[in-house]
Amino acid sequence: MQLNKKKSSTNITCIRKCSICDSTKITYKFTIDNRHIVKCIKCGFVFVNEYDQVKLDKAYKENYYRSADDPNIEKWLVKNNAVWVGLTNFVLKFATIKISSILDIGSGCGGFLLNFHNRYSNAKLYAIEQSQEAKEFLNNKNKNITFIGDITEAQSKYKEKFDAITLFQVLEHFFDPKEKCKEIYSLLKPNGILYLTVPNIHSYLVLFKKANDGYCFSNLTHLSFFSSKDIKRLLTDCGFTEVKRIKMFGASNIKGYKKITQWLLRIIGISTELRFIAYKK
Numbered sequence: 001m002q003l004n005k006k007k008s009s010t011n012i013t014c015i016r017k018c019s020i021c022d023s024t025k026i027t028y029k030f031t032i033d034n035r036h037i038v039k040c041i042k043c044g045f046v047f048v049n050e051y052d053q054v055k056l057d058k059a060y061k062e063n064y065y066r067s068a069d070d071p072n073i074e075k076w077l078v079k080n081n082a083v084w085v086g087l088t089n090f091v092l093k094f095a096t097i098k099i100s101s102i103l104d105i106g107s108g109c110g111g112f113l114l115n116f117h118n119r120y121s122n123a124k125l126y127a128i129e130q131s132q133e134a135k136e137f138l139n140n141k142n143k144n145i146t147f148i149g150d151i152t153e154a155q156s157k158y159k160e161k162f163d164a165i166t167l168f169q170v171l172e173h174f175f176d177p178k179e180k181c182k183e184i185y186s187l188l189k190p191n192g193i194l195y196l197t198v199p200n201i202h203s204y205l206v207l208f209k210k211a212n213d214g215y216c217f218s219n220l221t222h223l224s225f226f227s228s229k230d231i232k233r234l235l236t237d238c239g240f241t242e243v244k245r246i247k248m249f250g251a252s253n254i255k256g257y258k259k260i261t262q263w264l265l266r267i268i269g270i271s272t273e274l275r276f277i278a279y280k281k
Contacts, residue, residue, distance in 0.1 A: 011054045019178045019224065020045040020234055033059075033220055043233070046201060046225040048175065059220035060131075073109045073137050079253075084115040086251025087168060090195065091116065094246070094277050095164065097191050099123050103154065103162045105184070106130075106170035110138035113145060126162065128154070151183045161189040167196045169273075175223045181238040188280040194240065196276045201225040203272045204265060215272055228269060231276050240278035248275075 017024045018040035026038040026049065034052040039045070077084075091099070100123055104113050107127035117125060125145045129135050135147055148154045165184055174180050184194060199216040200206075206216050216225060226234075228245050235243045247266045254262050265271040 011052050013051055013053050013175065015047065015049045015175050018043060018045050019047065019176055020230055020237075032217060035220075035223070037217065037225075043230075044227070045230050048223040051175075051223065056221060069137075070133065073134070077109050077111050077114075080111055081115075082253050083251070084111040087112045087166075087195075087197075088115045088119055090246065090248065090251055090275065091164060091166065092119070093248070094195070095193065096279070097163055097193075099163045101126065101160065101162045102164045102166065103128065103148070103187065104166045104168075105151070106167065106173070107138065107145075108134055110134070110141060110145070112166065112168060113138070114142055117142060117144060123163075126154075126158075151180065151187070154187055155183060158187075161192065162187055163189055163192055165192070165194050167194065169197055169199070171196065171198050172219075172222045172224050172226065177224050178234055178238065181234055181240075185239050185280060190280060192280045194235070194276075194278045194280075196231070196235075196278065198226045198231065198274050200270070200272055200274045201227050201230075202270055204270045205272055207270065226274065228274055231274060235276070235278045239280070241281055243276060243278045246275040246277060 018026070021040060021043040023040050023042035025041045027041055029037045029039050029046065031037065034055045035048040036050040037046065038049045040047075091102075099120065102116065102123055103126040105128045107113055107129045108131070110127070113125050113127060116123070125142075126148055127138070127145050128148050128150060129138070138145060139147070148158070165188060167184070171177050171180065188194065199219075199222070201216060203216065216222065232243050232245075247263070249263045250259055252262065262271060
């Protein structure tokens, strides 16, 4: 099956090649809402090759932030405090240089940056976030965060590169993950580090519930679905070295004995989330 040609509707976006290996040969898997989900025959990468941009925008509006004073933002911030603490520990544990500047792409309500600032107050904080509501909320929480419009603006406007870039549950929202990773690579200083988390296409939820896993395929805003193999090849092809999957214990909302189960799932590669670090020479 060849990738579809662009339809007449201006709302329809079509992706004509695999972002991992550039092949144009795919096989159809299934359709959820307006997204046609396909698999690359050559490398096995699974992605959305056709979607309705209007419906995608609507899904973002309905599933994320409705206003800057939406009480659900504050609730989400508090509810996931253990996650923010865990992500901060994740970044500091694997840092090989002093982090004097950090860029969080897709910062959302800012839980990670706020926690990182509490632990590492001397670092310059930068954020990219498309939601105006989330940006306003975060700006009210911490005036020390500099917002950048997008990656392209960061490339042209900020001559100073970043020591660290974080991409937590964001890469799956891009229809062109390789291009984004190349841009991110260009924004890092030599010896800089990328911290990355994505939903796991091979998680036990996907294995047991197929498309209706509630986390990977069924999120209406997800366009790319990654395995550990996909991430390693993607980041290596973009120039990163020492690409490593991290299997550290804890760093989530899960409590008690269930943490051991979560850690074991990470070890064998079927946890809901994949965590990676990648270095730039």
